[in-house]
Amino acid sequence: MSIMDAQRLKNVASETAREVFDTMLSMPVELVDDVPEGFFNGDKIVGSVSFTGEAMGCSRICVNGDFAREMTCAMLGMEPEEIEGDEEVYDVIGEVSNMIGGGVKSHLCDMGFPCELSIPNITSGGNFKIETREWSWHERCCFRYLDYIAMVEIFIKPK
């Protein structure tokens, strides 16, 4: 994978994420340079999907619990007090990660790296660290909506 391909994928990930927030959540997000200090403290929810095939890797979105609930309300058209439990929140974050991952996967296939997409996986809690190693390409895009931050990361390794 060339640097140009990697740059294209970064743009795809960023544009797909922006489109998902805008279309499905009616949340116009703004691209920011990086996550603010303290972002990794406190409750987090991570939604991820994996690619397997000529390109291996994963795409994930990380948001804090409050933003995840806000996203759930926006997607399902409800008020925060109407959320019945974590399952609804996990389902929404899973679906958002699936849509972002689907956009990246489509471009990988079009670039000559056919691969399959997994179903979404959710990790949540207040004290965990996800380490993804030995990838040949890693990109991070961060978005702001009001006071909330979403971090989208892509890890790719050609087979």
Add this chain to the structure above:
Amino acid sequence: MALKVLTVDDSKTIRMVVKRAFKGFDCELHEAENGVEGLSLASKVKPDLIVLDITMPVMNGIEMLEKLKAEPSLKDIPVIMLTAESGKDNVMKIVKMGVNDYMVKPFKGDQLIERVEKIVKLSPKSADAAGAGSAGKYFALDQDVELLNLPEKVGRPLIVELESALAAKTREMVGAGIKKLVVNMEKCSQTNMSLIKLIVLVAQNCQKAGVAFRLAGQQSLGEELKGFQETSAIPFDASIEAAKAALA
């Protein structure tokens, strides 16, 4: 008779988005979580349309579609596939499978309805069928102007309620020769994101249908709305009468 729609998706979120899209229409929605459940329900209810996701556990959408097409009693049911993947190979694969249409996620409810209307006829819910709990209670005709009377609190549930109703209402208005709408916000005391989104929704629907509209409410609310980029250019009047006069 209500149109029977079967939505097959492992994500409750997407099933809810699909249900919401059909809310303003005379439809009976059925839900299944995977291909196995979908096939079973399709045999039982004989839907008029299936909205089918591709990536699902147990049995995916492609396998379900193959089995559906192999079953004489089900093979003619129109299918719209949902996919998160817009790649050329994926699109070609879907088209070759004989689906009627496909939608790439993310999508808006009205985009889905536009596709559906090319395949089956959708009828807006009648006022009687919709009952007192429907969005119909917010609308009132005042001579040649339609009033959209907003309650004191505008939240997401109201947006959901009005989302599909607005499209149907503006079409109905134009059909009846009514091309003016006033959003009555006299009861609204403060702005919030939901109110802004609702105004944007009204603006989009009115623009699409060719309906002229104005906002009416307390002057202080008008001042607040001027401060938001989305609503700053929308004409605001201090009373319904003033808004009606401006539209005349």
